[in-house]
Amino acid sequence: MRSQWAVMILLIDCAFSGRVLWKMKERALAAQEWTAREHLAARADSTVRPVEGDIHQPLDHFTHTGTRTFAQKYLVNEEYWERPHGPVFLYIEGEGALSEFSVLAGHHVAMAKEHGALLVALEHRFYGRSIISGGLETQNLQYLSSQQALADLAAFHQHISQKYSLTHRNVWISFGGSYAGALSAWFRGKFPHLVYGAVASSAPVQAKLDFSSYTTVVGRSLMDESVGGSEKCVKAVYEAFAAVEAALLRGEETQVGKDFGCCDTPKSLEDQTEFLQSLADIFMGTVQYNEEVGPLTIARLCDIMTNQSKAYAEEEEAYDRLVKLTAIYRTVEKEPCLDVSYEKTILHLNKTTHVGSGYRQWFYQTCTEFGFYQTCEDATCPFSRMMTLQTQTQLCPLLFSIPQHTLLSNIDFTNQYYGGDQPQTQRVLYVNGDTDPWMALSVVRNGTNEDKHRAILIHSTAHCADMNPTRARDRTSLLQARKDIEILVGAWVKRAAQERTV
Structure with a gap:
C-alpha cells in the first residue's frame, strides 16, 4: 500500500489543464501529507530525518x-x-x-x-x-x-x-x-x-499555444492494444461524446445533468463546454497516468466503453457507458456530483486569499509563458469540438488582464529563451x-x-x-x-x- 501511495505523491508535480484533472491533483496533495507521515513513522530504524x-x-x-x-x-x-x-x-x-x-x-x-x-x-x-x-x-x-x-x-x-x-x-x-x-x-x-x-x-x-497534439496522443493511446486500448474503444468514445452533444443541442440539458450527476444543470454554452471538458478530463487523466495512479486505467476504461466490463454485462449505448464511467470516476474521487459551473470555475481561479493547490498560479504561467491549452478542434480528437482554443485563452484577459493577442509572443519568447525541443x-x-x-x-x-x-x-x-x-x-x-x-x-x-x- 505504501508504494502505491508513494507513486501518487511523486506524480503530483505534473502539469494539468482541466478542472477535473486539477481536482484529481488536489486529492493527491491531500493524501501526500498523510502518506509522508506514515512513511516517516514506519522508518523507526533510521535516525536521520x-x-x-x-x-x-x-x-x-x-x-x-x-x-x-x-x-x-x-x-x-x-x-x-x-x-x-x-x-x-x-x-x-x-x-x-x-x-x-x-x-x-x-x-x-x-x-x-x-x-x-x-x-x-x-x-x-x-x-x-x-x-x-x-x-x-x-x-x-x-x-x-x-x-x-x-x-x-x-x-x-x-x-x-x-x-x-x-x-x-x-x-x-x-x-x-x-x-x-x-x-x-x-x-x-x-x-x-x-x-x-x-x-x-x-x-x-x-511551449505551445494550441496543444492539440495532447488529445491526438490520448486518442492514439486509447487505441494501443499493448495498454488495453482498441479501435473499438476510441470509436465508442467518439460516439459517446457525439451523443452527449446531440442531447444538449436538442435542449435536453436537464436530463443530461441528471444522467451524469452534475451539481447544476449545464444550461449555458459556457457550462456545457465546462461539462464536456470535465468528461474529457476523465479520459485524459486516465491516459496520462495509466497504471500509475488510482484504479482507473486505459484497460478498465476501454472495458467499460466497449461493454466488456463484467460489472455491466448488458449491451448499452455509448452514451450510457459514458454515464457509468463518470459515476465510477465520482466514486473514486469521492465527488458527490460533477461540478460543471463555469461561473464557479472563474470564482475559484480568481481566489487571491488562499494559496490552495496552485491552480491560479499555474494558469497565470500558461498565459505568460507556456500555453499548453489542450484543445479538441483537430479531427483526430475523440472528444467534443466545443473544447476550443478560444474558450481557454479568454480566461487570460478575464483573470489577469493579459490580452489574448500577446499569448503567442509570450510563448515564442519562452522557446527562443530555452531552445524549445531543439x-x-x-x-x-x-x-x-x-x-x-x-x-x-x-x-x-x-x-x-x-x-x-x-x-x-x-x-x-x-x-x-x-x-x-x-x-x-x-x-x-x-x-x-x-x-x-x-x-x-x-x-x-x-x-x-x-x-x-x-
Whole structure:
C-alpha cells in the first residue's frame, strides 16, 4: 500500500489543464501529507530525518532596486551522503507543495543511496508555502516565472554549498518531472557551471499555444492494444461524446445533468463546454497516468466503453457507458456530483486569499509563458469540438488582464529563451513514456556525438512513471529504462569525479 501511495505523491508535480484533472491533483496533495507521515513513522530504524529550512530569496532577481524577499522552503536528506565529496542530487519541485517524500523515496533517492549523494529539494516560488503575503494578487504574480525559478535554484545552490562546505568536487545532478522536468533541463542549460547533468522526466520543453497534439496522443493511446486500448474503444468514445452533444443541442440539458450527476444543470454554452471538458478530463487523466495512479486505467476504461466490463454485462449505448464511467470516476474521487459551473470555475481561479493547490498560479504561467491549452478542434480528437482554443485563452484577459493577442509572443519568447525541443545542451537526459500525451512537447530523439544518449522513450509507459519507486508489477520496458538512467547518471558522477580531482 505504501508504494502505491508513494507513486501518487511523486506524480503530483505534473502539469494539468482541466478542472477535473486539477481536482484529481488536489486529492493527491491531500493524501501526500498523510502518506509522508506514515512513511516517516514506519522508518523507526533510521535516525536521520529530512531537515527543513527556508532560504530568503529576492522577489525579483533581475532588478536591483527592490528589497522585497520571500521565504522559500527547502528540504535536505543527509542519510546517504558520503562526506565530504559525495555528489548532490537536486530534486526540483514544480507547480505544487514540496513534500518530505521528495527526499525520502523515488528513483532519484535510490540512486542517491547508490552513489552516496546528499539529497536536496527546493519548493517553487509562489507554490506551497513559498509565497509572499498577497502573492496571488495579479500585481504580485508578475514575479512568478520559470526564469525567476531558475535564479532561485542558482541562489539555492550557493546556499547549500555554503551551509555544507561543498566544493567543486561535489558534483550536482538535477531531477524533475513534467514542468519541473523542464526546469531541470533548463537549469542545466542556463547554469552549466552549477549542475553537471540533468534528468528531465516527461518534460514539456516546447511551449505551445494550441496543444492539440495532447488529445491526438490520448486518442492514439486509447487505441494501443499493448495498454488495453482498441479501435473499438476510441470509436465508442467518439460516439459517446457525439451523443452527449446531440442531447444538449436538442435542449435536453436537464436530463443530461441528471444522467451524469452534475451539481447544476449545464444550461449555458459556457457550462456545457465546462461539462464536456470535465468528461474529457476523465479520459485524459486516465491516459496520462495509466497504471500509475488510482484504479482507473486505459484497460478498465476501454472495458467499460466497449461493454466488456463484467460489472455491466448488458449491451448499452455509448452514451450510457459514458454515464457509468463518470459515476465510477465520482466514486473514486469521492465527488458527490460533477461540478460543471463555469461561473464557479472563474470564482475559484480568481481566489487571491488562499494559496490552495496552485491552480491560479499555474494558469497565470500558461498565459505568460507556456500555453499548453489542450484543445479538441483537430479531427483526430475523440472528444467534443466545443473544447476550443478560444474558450481557454479568454480566461487570460478575464483573470489577469493579459490580452489574448500577446499569448503567442509570450510563448515564442519562452522557446527562443530555452531552445524549445531543439535545445543546444549536453548531459541532459529526457525520459518519456510513449503513452504520455506530454511527450509531444519533449525531446524524444537522441542527438549526435556527446549528446547521442539524451533521450529514452519507454514503451507503454505513462507520465513521470520512471521517477517512482520500483514495483513488482512494473513493465519490463520501465524497469529497463530505470537501469539505463542509472547507467548514465553513474557515468556522469564517475566522469565528474575524475575531472575534478585534477
